[in-house]
Amino acid sequence: MTKHQPILGNKGTLFFLVIISAFPPLTTDLYLPALPQMVEILNTTQAMVNLTLSIYFVTYAIGLLFWGPLSEKFGRKPILLTGLGIYMCASVLCAFAFNVDILIGARSLQAFGGSAITVVATAIVKDMYSGREREKIMATIMSLVIIAPMVAPVIGALLLKIASWHMMFVFLASFGFVATLVALCYTETLQHRYEGSMVRSWGRLITVFKNPRFVALLAIFSLTPMALMAFLAAGSYIYINGFGLTEQQFSYAFAFNALFASFGPTIYMKVSKRVRTQSIITACYIFILLLGILTLTIGHLSPWIFAFIAAPITMAIITTRIPGTNLMLDQQEKDTGSAVAIIQFCGMMSGSLGMVLVSLRQNALIEDLGLIQIAVGLLGLIMWLLVKNRDFVTRNIISNKK
Numbered sequence: 001m002t003k004h005q006p007i008l009g010n011k012g013t014l015f016f017l018v019i020i021s022a023f024p025p026l027t028t029d030l031y032l033p034a035l036p037q038m039v040e041i042l043n044t045t046q047a048m049v050n051l052t053l054s055i056y057f058v059t060y061a062i063g064l065l066f067w068g069p070l071s072e073k074f075g076r077k078p079i080l081l082t083g084l085g086i087y088m089c090a091s092v093l094c095a096f097a098f099n100v101d102i103l104i105g106a107r108s109l110q111a112f113g114g115s116a117i118t119v120v121a122t123a124i125v126k127d128m129y130s131g132r133e134r135e136k137i138m139a140t141i142m143s144l145v146i147i148a149p150m151v152a153p154v155i156g157a158l159l160l161k162i163a164s165w166h167m168m169f170v171f172l173a174s175f176g177f178v179a180t181l182v183a184l185c186y187t188e189t190l191q192h193r194y195e196g197s198m199v200r201s202w203g204r205l206i207t208v209f210k211n212p213r214f215v216a217l218l219a220i221f222s223l224t225p226m227a228l229m230a231f232l233a234a235g236s237y238i239y240i241n242g243f244g245l246t247e248q249q250f251s252y253a254f255a256f257n258a259l260f261a262s263f264g265p266t267i268y269m270k271v272s273k274r275v276r277t278q279s280i281i282t283a284c285y286i287f288i289l290l291l292g293i294l295t296l297t298i299g300h301l302s303p304w305i306f307a308f309i310a311a312p313i314t315m316a317i318i319t320t321r322i323p324g325t326n327l328m329l330d331q332q333e334k335d336t337g338s339a340v341a342i343i344q345f346c347g348m349m350s351g352s353l354g355m356v357l358v359s360l361r362q363n364a365l366i367e368d369l370g371l372i373q374i375a376v377g378l379l380g381l382i383m384w385l386l387v388k389n390r391d392f393v394t395r396n397i398i399s400n401k402k
Helices: 009-021 023-028 032-041 046-074 075-097 101-127 133-143 147-161 165-181 198-209 212-221 224-242 248-272 276-297 303-330 335-358 365-387 391-401
Strands: none
Touching: 009 023, 009 101, 009 133, 009 165, 023 046, 023 101, 023 165, 032 147, 032 224, 032 248, 046 075, 046 101, 046 198, 046 212, 046 224, 075 101, 075 165, 101 133, 101 212, 101 248, 101 335, 133 147, 133 198, 133 248, 133 303, 147 165, 147 248, 165 276, 198 212, 198 335, 212 303, 212 365, 224 248, 224 276, 224 303, 224 335, 224 365, 248 303, 276 303, 276 365, 303 335
8 A cells, every 4th residue: 555544544445445436336236126116116118217227327427537537636535525425415316206207317416426436436546556456455345346236136125125116215325425424534645636727637538548558458348348237237127027036036146146256356366376367358258258158049048047157257247357457557657537537437338338239129138138248258359369468468467466
């Protein structure tokens, strides 16, 4: 750790980073069990309810570009607290929504606040850690954050038994309040603030985009969220409407998927001590490709077969995030907030596209999901093989191992 947190300490800092990194999966996964039910309660269509997911990711992605550069000018803490305030207010609005249009609008505002939280979380990691230590912290955070998608659907299903889907957003508002209390103990980690105007601070996004090494890696590692978000969008309908599982049974299947994925960061940190990072990333894309073929061909046979195919794919996707994000951040010595914003923006937009594509044919969700997984695995593999031995990749991997 290069910058100490006097109030939080080492353990408190890790807890703080996990809490603020957990917002995206918790916000999306908590109400997944309620999606089929919300179609009936809100007297709307499946496409409109799915829009509460896709509009969240689109607004979230745009918000990243808004907040990222501002965190370089005003500091991480002011942006974090502002985002938390917006998030809590929007969550309350979601809880009181009485039709799908209001819910969509409130979810958009919730995404705007949530994007500030996420972009600051990753920027703080870059501020405080470097090299191999950053990889270890990122792996630890990811392993712990994955608890959120494991627990969120279970909590959501339980809330559905004792209350309506509105209570899920009350829970999210409460979570935001707890995160705010912890964030107040955080000491600013940005040492040198951008001295230009607000408008010029957003112009730093263009500066980052002019870095060809960063853009090459960005194109490769922005693919995997497409497969992951496609699964999130289709999962509840596949399990509940397709296989006939209850909301509670779906939450267990989803928790199994997240549990399996939680092994990814730990496996990567252990395997990377003996196996080249380039080989691990290559293996992950091959894994996604082959398992995507299984999704397409036999994924429809039973919920158990589908679950045991989906879980390793999610693990492979999560595994690529650690070295992928680290490699991209290593390409930028400055403009961390802008770089993080672009990384997460492209990931969210790719994920939103996956959610749209998988929903095009409501009667062929599993087949479409398999096709998306195959495309992501094949295209990602080809592009990675083209750059994996380039100097800007190998140099940073070697330095990170030291």
